[in-house]
Amino acid sequence: MTMAPATRQPCPPGACICERERLHAVPDADLRILRLTRDEEKRLLERLENVDSLDDLRRLQQRIFDQLGLRVEVTPGSSTVRSMRGIAIHLDALPGLCRKTRQAIPAAIRRGLEKNPQVAYRLLDAHDLLGG
Known part of the structure; x- marks a missing residue:
């Protein structure tokens, strides 16, 4: 007997904008985002904070x-980058992605960049903002 993979518990009604119901309404919807349980989310956030x-x-x-199935883009912002707030972190709109997770992923990336500023410098350099 095959066990179905664990899925994230649904948010309380009206507390989230995840549109989880939309996933179940479409027969061939991508349900991979539901595999991000709270425990897995904690592991992911910890990993993002410790990027080296x-x-x-x-x-x-x-x-x-x-x-x-979630696309995360990390780029220098359109204006001058003076702090980690100037780094633009964009997540694609994805049904099933919890509002808190949508906020936690960019925050974890910023914390990781603050802990290890060399990563931010390499990101800026990759976009030729340091004139290298």
């Missing part, structure tokens, strides 16, 4: 997309 290189961050972005 730009390549590591890029690998994590790719794994998030491969495993959850």
Whole structure:
């Protein structure tokens, strides 16, 4: 007998904008995002906070997309980058992605960049903002 993978518990009605019901209404919807349980989310956030290189961050972005179907873009902001707030972190709108998770992922990436500013410098350099 095959066990179904664990799925995230639904948010209380009216407390979230995850539109989880939309996923179940479409027969061929991508349900990978529902595999992000609260325990898995904690592990993901911890991993994002402990990123140690730009390549590591890029690998994590790719794994998030491969495993959850969620595209995370991390780029320098359109104006001058003076702090980690100037780094633009964008998550694609994805039905089933909890509001709290939608806020926690960018916050964890920013904390990781603050802990290891060399990653932020490599990100800026990759976009030729440091004139290298």
